[in-house]
Amino acid sequence: MFSTTDRGSKITTIAPGERIGRFTPGLAVGAVLTCATWTGLAFAGLPRILGGGYTAPAIDGPARSWWWLALSFLGVVGLMVATPWFYGASKRRFGQQSIGFGLSVAVAAAGFLVAGVVHLRMIADYAASLPPDTPSWERPDATIALMFTAVALAAFVGVLAWLPFAFFRARRRQRQIVRLRETGRRFTGEVDSLDFKREWIAGRPQFDATIRYALGGETRTFRAAMATDSDRVPLPGFPVRIMVGERGATLVEPDLDRPAAFDTDTDYTQPSGGGGG
Numbered sequence: 001m002f003s004t005t006d007r008g009s010k011i012t013t014i015a016p017g018e019r020i021g022r023f024t025p026g027l028a029v030g031a032v033l034t035c036a037t038w039t040g041l042a043f044a045g046l047p048r049i050l051g052g053g054y055t056a057p058a059i060d061g062p063a064r065s066w067w068w069l070a071l072s073f074l075g076v077v078g079l080m081v082a083t084p085w086f087y088g089a090s091k092r093r094f095g096q097q098s099i100g101f102g103l104s105v106a107v108a109a110a111g112f113l114v115a116g117v118v119h120l121r122m123i124a125d126y127a128a129s130l131p132p133d134t135p136s137w138e139r140p141d142a143t144i145a146l147m148f149t150a151v152a153l154a155a156f157v158g159v160l161a162w163l164p165f166a167f168f169r170a171r172r173r174q175r176q177i178v179r180l181r182e183t184g185r186r187f188t189g190e191v192d193s194l195d196f197k198r199e200w201i202a203g204r205p206q207f208d209a210t211i212r213y214a215l216g217g218e219t220r221t222f223r224a225a226m227a228t229d230s231d232r233v234p235l236p237g238f239p240v241r242i243m244v245g246e247r248g249a250t251l252v253e254p255d256l257d258r259p260a261a262f263d264t265d266t267d268y269t270q271p272s273g274g275g276g277g
Contacts, residue, residue: 002252009097012173021094038111109156116149184243189213
C-alpha cells in the first residue's frame with residue numbers, strides 16, 4: 001500500500017469495485033457480539049482480580065469455583081476469535097488500520113464499561129441490604145470497581161468522539177482513490193528505492209519509497225509512504241501505476257500486469273516483544 005498523503009495506520013485503500021466504507025448491519029452485529037465477549041470476560045475476571053471485600057459476596061464465591069474458570073477460558077477463546085474478525089472486517093470496510101483499531105477499542109471499552117456497571121450495581125444492592133449499623137470494614141469497597149468503570153467510560157467516550165472524524169476522513173480518501181482511478185492521468189512507474197523505517201504497524205513493516213516515472217522524456221521522482229507484508233517487500237524496479245488528478249493528488253498502486261520481484265534475502269518480520277508501531 002502506497003500513500004503520498006498519509007503514513008502508517010492512516011494509509012487508506014479501497015479494492016476496485018468496492019463501495020465507499022460505511023457502517024453496515026453486518027458490522028453492527030459483529031460489534032455487538034464482540035462487545036458481548038469483552039463484557040463476559042470482564043465480568044468474570046473482575047471478581048478474580050479484586051477478591052473479597054471489593055465485590056458482592058453473591059459473586060465472590062462462584063468466582064472461586066472451577067466452572068467459573070472454565071467459562072472464563074471459553075470467553076478468552078471467543079474473544080480471540082471475535083476481536084480479530086471484527087478488526088479485520090472494519091479495516092477492510094474503511095480501508096484503514098486506524099479505523100479497525102479504533103472500533104475495536106470502542107467495543108472493548110464498552111464491554112468493560114457494562115461489566116463494571118453491573119458489578120457496581122451488585123455492590124450497591126448488597127450494601128443497601130445490610131443493616132444501617134454495619135461497620136464500614138464489613139461493607140464491600142466499590143472504589144476499585146468504580147475506578148475500573150471510570151477508565152472504561154473515558155476510553156469509550158474518547159474513541160467515540162474521535163470516530164466520526166476518522167470515518168469522514170477515511171471515506172474522503174476512498175472517494176479520492178476511486179476518482180483518481182477513473183479520471184486521473186496515468187503513468188507507468190517503478191519503485192526507485194526504499195528506506196526501511198524499522199517500524200511495524202499490525203505486523204506490517206513501514207517504508208519511505210521513492211517512485212520514478214517518465215514525463216516528456218524526463219525522469220521524475222516523488223516520495224510516498226509504503227506498508228506491506230513482511231514477505232512482500234518489493235525490490236527496486238517494482239512496477240507501479242501512477243494516477244495524477246487535476247490538483248496534483250497522486251495515487252500509486254502496484255501494476256499487476258507487469259512482473260514483479262520481492263526481497264527474499266532480508267527478514268522484515270517484526271521482532272517479538274519489540275519494534276515500533
